[in-house]
Amino acid sequence: MLAISAAALWLDGPQQRPSGIATLTSCRLPVYLAQSKRGGFLSVPGYTFTEVPKNTFEGSAKAASGYWAYNASTARWLPVDYRMISPDGKWWVYATPLGPPISATAAVHLVDGHGTERTVWTGTGRAFLLGWTTGGAVFGYLGPAPQYEVGYRLIDPVTGKLRSLATPPGEPVGVDSAGLWSTGDLAGIEPNKAPQATLLRTSISSGATMTWLDQVGLAIILVFGFDQDNRPILGLHSVNSPERYVLLTSPNTETDFTTDAQASGFSPATALADSQGVWFGDTHGGVWRWTAGLGLQLLAELDTPPTDRGFDVAAIAGPCR
Numbered sequence: 001m002l003a004i005s006a007a008a009l010w011l012d013g014p015q016q017r018p019s020g021i022a023t024l025t026s027c028r029l030p031v032y033l034a035q036s037k038r039g040g041f042l043s044v045p046g047y048t049f050t051e052v053p054k055n056t057f058e059g060s061a062k063a064a065s066g067y068w069a070y071n072a073s074t075a076r077w078l079p080v081d082y083r084m085i086s087p088d089g090k091w092w093v094y095a096t097p098l099g100p101p102i103s104a105t106a107a108v109h110l111v112d113g114h115g116t117e118r119t120v121w122t123g124t125g126r127a128f129l130l131g132w133t134t135g136g137a138v139f140g141y142l143g144p145a146p147q148y149e150v151g152y153r154l155i156d157p158v159t160g161k162l163r164s165l166a167t168p169p170g171e172p173v174g175v176d177s178a179g180l181w182s183t184g185d186l187a188g189i190e191p192n193k194a195p196q197a198t199l200l201r202t203s204i205s206s207g208a209t210m211t212w213l214d215q216v217g218l219a220i221i222l223v224f225g226f227d228q229d230n231r232p233i234l235g236l237h238s239v240n241s242p243e244r245y246v247l248l249t250s251p252n253t254e255t256d257f258t259t260d261a262q263a264s265g266f267s268p269a270t271a272l273a274d275s276q277g278v279w280f281g282d283t284h285g286g287v288w289r290w291t292a293g294l295g296l297q298l299l300a301e302l303d304t305p306p307t308d309r310g311f312d313v314a315a316i317a318g319p320c321r
Helices: none
Strands: 027-033 038-046 048-053 070-072 076-078 091-096 105-112 117-124 126-133 136-142 150-155 163-164 173-174 179-185 194-203 210-218 217-228 232-238 244-250 253-256 266-274 278-280 287-291 295-301 314-316
Touching: 027 070, 038 150, 038 295, 070 194, 091 126, 105 126, 117 136, 117 150, 173 217, 179 217, 194 217, 210 217, 210 232, 217 266, 232 266, 266 314, 287 314
Parallel strands: 126 173
Antiparallel strands: 027 038, 027 314, 038 048, 070 076, 091 105, 105 117, 126 136, 136 150, 150 163, 173 179, 179 194, 194 210, 217 232, 232 244, 244 253, 266 278, 278 287, 278 314, 287 295
């Protein structure tokens, strides 16, 4: 594991350690604090945060989110969201440029565990990474005006070869091990009608699409990630009701994370599921965990005062190991 300097900071500020949290397997959860550009490990149990040296995060992140992630297989922090690291930790991907304009020359880069990098795709427009499947990393691209060509590719990390994928309906939001997920927002298309949003999964092998969620009155669907059974972790924003955070266990079947009374103040920004449950990092530096037996619990509030950009977002940077 990454060596931690003797000068590493122990944050013993006001942390909440609620009673009744069952001890699962002891592990360390990597967390990155996005606004202050700090990171480290939250011990479980104990819920004490140990920072790694701040110079670990020198240079700019290679992700639009600005997050860094921890790759346990190489004991290295990498300048991308954890979803850009392959499940076995042997590869990671990033795209350039990170933002507009779409007329710029775009590229997708593949990096191995030794840091050897190669460019696997270039084009005119924008490229955006969606994550890893069992067959490789998936990205989409948007060409410049007036055609605005759209396409999706899968990268074989061993050969670097690309395979074209079926274009999903709606707006792509991520991938699980074998499918590409997209959302459709029908709000405002027809006057005087309630908004309607959909969540769809397109099989990478067959190209077939299944509707997982279709609700009238639902304005926005946020996809935070997927659990170990490829089920989506969602934020649901309706017009006249509070936002909800759910695990969609099957099409149109929800398990609500936020029914627990202890979820007051829960405002997640990131999520990751592993064998310990579902971890959430919130917009105020808090780390939460949900399990089927215990529900949603606040484990720690990392002592992060507001910055000039607001409170420090806690980004879950990898599984707890």
